[in-house]
């Protein structure tokens with residue numbers, strides 16, 4: 001073993017997250033050639049299990065594409081391939097990751113408009129409808145689960161509204177997929193993007209896209225889709241169970257093992273139920289803490305992460321000190337989304353910390369973490 005001073009910390013951040021030993025061991029499975037018959041032995045079950053986890057039937061008209069990169073790669077590909085030069089894209093944001101989709105549209109030279117909601121609030125359908133009428137966009141981006149604030153949006157209602165106004169809905173599902181129902185089969189977005197390092201309990205390295213049938217007709221009309229960002233090129237390789245560019249074979253082996261375990265051992269519904277129980281455990285814990293409150297709007301609280309509003313006397317520096325205390329206890333504490341806390345502090349408002357409860361974290365692990373965190377909070 002090489003010398004190192006790496007700390008083995010329990011990750012309770014919002015991704016990357018805890019990787020089980022079985023998944024770590026899977027990294028030792030044989031390397032393979034991505035244009036060889038060995039490739040399909042990994043990727044055919046990976047794609048089938050991803051569909052099962054997404055709640056899509058085997059004969060679905062959605063195609064699964066594995067991108068080298070991460071969730072952002074897939075999201076940027078959707079902007080480059082599905083927003084034409086003359087189109088207007090409306091980026092709906094309930095926080096930092098909704099803003100990220102907007103930024104991707106802007107830096108790719110698209111005509112982008114933004115509809116933003118107050119941090120902690122979910123998308124409001126009346127406001128969305130008004131904006132759809134005003135802006136008349138061809139494409140709309142939305143966030144399923146906003147990682148900066150712990151808000152989950154109703155993507156079924158939003159996609160229906162967006163479709164009713166003749167636009168294509170693109171959904172960022174990065175921080176929820178694998179921990180809760182994706183709703184793809186009812187929401188029917190043009191594309192739903194996610195990545196490996198969050199509720200799937202894998203290392204980072206792939207972006208995953210569920211691409212609907214309307215994406216092809218649209219992409220054919222969009223110029224300059226790029227190379228690795230071209231949805232049509234990606235779909236061409238995915239139809240052969242391949243990736244467009246050379247995949248991380250180690251991660252593919254790990255993903256093969258992990259998805260098999262999720263679908264055939266833990267069970268998809270059990271996994272979702274465990275995430276709900278983890279959310280409830282965190283909510284009950286916050287409610288008994290004096291001066292701390294749940295940040296996200298009631299009825300829109302994420303099953304995979306919770307943002308906790310601190311008492312008014314909590315400062316960014318005190319949260320940093322808390323992080324150091326938790327590190328000594330063997331944990332990586334999430335001291336909130338930096339830009340959001342800076343903005344809240346600048347307005348004289350209470351700041352937040354977050355608890356990631358996603359992927360393969362167990363109730364026991366979470367219980368122990370909350371106990372340690374409570375002690376650290378009491379001693380602050």
Ligand SMILES: Cc1ncc(COP(=O)(O)O)c(C=O)c1O
Pocket residue numbers: 015070071072073097100143145146147172173174175195
């Ligand atoms: C909601 C959301 N969207 C997009 C991203 C970006 O994903 P990635 O880091 O996989 O590129 C993240 C990462 O935290 C996220 O939480």
